[in-house]
Structures are given as structure tokens and as C-alpha cells.
Amino acid sequence: MFIVIIGCGRTGSLLAGNLSRSGHEVVVIEHDPESFALLPVDFSGFQIEGDAAENDILKEGRIESADLVIVSTGNDQINYLVSQMAKVNFDVPRIMVRIIDPAVEKMYEKVERVEVFSQISLLAENMINKIEREGMR
Amino acid sequence: MDIILVGGGKLIYHLAKKLISKGHFLTIINKDRKLAEDLAREINATVVLGDATNKTVLEDAGAYKADNLVSLTQKDHNNLFICKMAMEYFGVERTTALVNNPENEELFNTLGITGIFNITDLISSIIEQSVSADDVSNLTMIEEGKLSIFQVEVSPNSEAVGKEIKDIDLPMTIVLGGIIRNGEITIPRGGSQIKSGDKIVIISLPEEQAEAIKVFGGEE
Numbered sequence: 001m002f003i004v005i006i007g008c009g010r011t012g013s014l015l016a017g018n019l020s021r022s023g024h025e026v027v028v029i030e031h032d033p034e035s036f037a038l039l040p041v042d043f044s045g046f047q048i049e050g051d052a053a054e055n056d057i058l059k060e061g062r063i064e065s066a067d068l069v070i071v072s073t074g075n076d077q078i079n080y081l082v083s084q085m086a087k088v089n090f091d092v093p094r095i096m097v098r099i100i101d102p103a104v105e106k107m108y109e110k111v112e113r114v115e116v117f118s119q120i121s122l123l124a125e126n127m128i129n130k131i132e133r134e135g136m137r
Numbered sequence: 138m139d140i141i142l143v144g145g146g147k148l149i150y151h152l153a154k155k156l157i158s159k160g161h162f163l164t165i166i167n168k169d170r171k172l173a174e175d176l177a178r179e180i181n182a183t184v185v186l187g188d189a190t191n192k193t194v195l196e197d198a199g200a201y202k203a204d205n206l207v208s209l210t211q212k213d214h215n216n217l218f219i220c221k222m223a224m225e226y227f228g229v230e231r232t233t234a235l236v237n238n239p240e241n242e243e244l245f246n247t248l249g250i251t252g253i254f255n256i257t258d259l260i261s262s263i264i265e266q267s268v269s270a271d272d273v274s275n276l277t278m279i280e281e282g283k284l285s286i287f288q289v290e291v292s293p294n295s296e297a298v299g300k301e302i303k304d305i306d307l308p309m310t311i312v313l314g315g316i317i318r319n320g321e322i323t324i325p326r327g328g329s330q331i332k333s334g335d336k337i338v339i340i341s342l343p344e345e346q347a348e349a350i351k352v353f354g355g356e357e
Binding site: 053054055075076077078080081082084085088089103106107109110 | 190191192212213214215217218221222225226238240241244247248
């Protein structure tokens with residue numbers, strides 16, 4: 001698969017490293033060049049330095065031919081704009097978005113082709129599942 | 138109308154005063170404490186101190202009963218997010234956003250933002266015109282710049298001099314609204330003759346403006 005990842009913080013760099021290791025073609029877009037240092041040494045994809053909220057930067061990352069775009073910056077508002085750009089401007093077939101504030105989840109409810117991953121909800125869900133499973137014993 | 142204004146720096150102060158004088162009820166959201174305090178003191182509006190991208194802040198500002206939300210921050214991602222949040226979470230019907238990056242205008246439109254101020258394009262088109270032609274003055278823009286009304290002085294070497302309006306080759310979308318000659322205004326008819334030095338008030342689409350200026354201004 002050809003995957004474009006927006007944001008190379010702890011989340012983006014971990015995803016990029018693992019996905020490229022398992023054989024996917026990966027492009028990472030990040031505005032702060034220092035963040036690329038978080039990528040593992042064996043990362044074999046491309047790095048693009050720039051603001052992903054600019055159409056030209058997304059084009060540089062060949063987003064129009066991406067099978068999947070993962071939007072993983074640490075800012076919910078930027079993630080919303082960039083995921084809509086990927087969907088509307090570049091017709092990307094599948095978009096995954098990281099969500100910081102769970103209150104934002106509902107913004108994507110009616111948005112087709114976009115899947116949300118709300119880190120706090122996932123964490124809480126995991127913990128609760130574990131507690132409840134153990135409670136049954 | 139119940140209107141919520143977000144952000145805006147100095148612009149918001151004057152905008153708020155105008156809207157209040159027209160009888161609207163305003164709530165202003167600003168995250169700068171100093172600015173929020175100044176606004177609360179000087180303007181007859183409810184001022185909420187906080188970040189409008191936060192659902193609770195919008196709720197505090199009474200978003201559920203607002204008729205219109207206007208987001209004027211310097212960041213397009215915040216303007217889009219705040220408008221969409223108002224629409225999706227509180228059912229606000231009309232939202233207006235400032236667009237700082239002209240490329241976002243179409244996207245915002247597609248996403249259902251009802252009013253869009255493409256500030257960069259508006260300002261640059263006005264500056265461009267005042268730089269390129271001294272004898273053109275912009276009178277006003279209608280519907281956020283979709284229609285412009287402006288005035289051109291007829292140059293002696295214009296192809297229109299001496300001709301009647303019906304004989305001048307003009308695009309159909311350009312309408313002549315008035316001829317000012319020696320301080321007298323006449324409403325143009327097909328048979329009105331154009332003279333050098335006339336000032337013509339023109340109503341046109343912004344993209345046709347250059348064509349009209351070429352015909353009457355007599356320049357390439």
C-alpha cells in the first residue's frame with residue numbers, strides 16, 4: 001500500500017517506522033525538520049518538510065495517489081482541516097485521523113471515508129475492558 | 138439576530154460596534170484576557186473568555202440559540218473547526234469564516250460554511266487595481282466580492298470615445314450604472330454617447346473588471 005502520514009511526532013514516527021518495515025511505501029509530512037529524528041534508522045520511506053495544510057505540500061507527497069492517509073498531528077483543528085483537504089481536494093479513498101480531545105469525535109460522525117482513533121477513548125476502553133474481565137474472575 | 142463573533146483582534150471591535158448599532162445581539166469569544174476585558178468594558182455585548190475550539194466555551198457563549206457564528210481568527214484550521222462545531226453540535230444555520238489561504242475558499246464552501254471572507258484575495262485585488270490604474274476607483278463589493286461596483290474615467294485614447302453605448306463592444310455581464318459628466322449624473326441608455334473625461338460607474342463580476350477598464354481606460 002502507498003500510505004501518506006501527516007505529522008511525525010511520537011505517533012506518526014512510530015506508525016511510519018512500523019508500516020515501512022512491513023513493506024508499505026510510506027511518505028511522512030512534517031513541518032518541524034527536527035521531528036524526523038524520531039524515525040527509526042531503518043525507515044526507508046520519504047520525508048517531506050512543510051505545512052500539510054498547504055495543497056502544494058500535500059501534492060509533493062503525492063497524496064492524490066495514496067491508498068491511505070493517516071493524519072496524526074497533535075492538534076485536533078489541524079487534523080480536521082487536513083483530513084477534509086485529503087478527502088475533498090484529493091479524493092483519498094481512506095483516511096484515518098488521530099483525535100486528542102474525545103469531544104471532537106462527533107465532528108467526523110457523518111464524514112464518509114474517514115475513520116477516527118480517539119486516543120483517550122481507546123485507552124479508557126482498554127482499561128475498562130481489562131478491569132471488567134478481571135472482575136468476572 | 139443572535140450573533141457569535143470569534144477572535145478578530147482590532148477588526149472585531151469595529152465590526153461589533155456596527156452590528157450592535159444595527160440591532161443585533163452579540164456574544165464575543167476571545168482567548169486573550171486583556172482584549173476580552175477591554176471589549177467587555179467598551180462594547181455592549183456578552184464577552185466570553187476562552188478558546189472557541191472548545192465545545193464547552195461555545196456552549197457558554199449560547200451557541201445553541203445563535204443564528205450566525207462568525208469566526209475571524211488568523212488560522213484557517215481554527216475558523217473551519219469552530220464553524221463546523223457550531224453547525225454539527227449546536228445546529229447553527231449560518232456560519233461565516235475568514236479565509237486566510239485563498240486556496241481554502243472552495244473547500245470551506247463545499248463543507249457548508251455559508252459566508253466566506255477571502256481576505257487575502259479581496260485585499261490583493263483592491264491593491265492591484267489601485268496600483269495598475271489611477272483613474273479607476275472601487276466603490277464597493279457585494280456578497281463578499283462576487284459583484285463589484287467601480288468607477289473608471291474615460292481616457293482620450295479609449296475606443297469608446299464618441300461612440301454610443303450600444304455600439305461599444307462590451308461583455309454581457311458588464312452593466313453601466315451611471316455617467317458622471319461635469320458633476321452631473323445621467324443614467325446611461327443605449328443611445329448615450331461617451332465622451333473623453335466622463336466617469337463611468339460600472340457594475341460587473343470582478344473577473345470582468347479588467348475588460349471594462351481596458352475599454353474605457355484605453356490601455357492595454
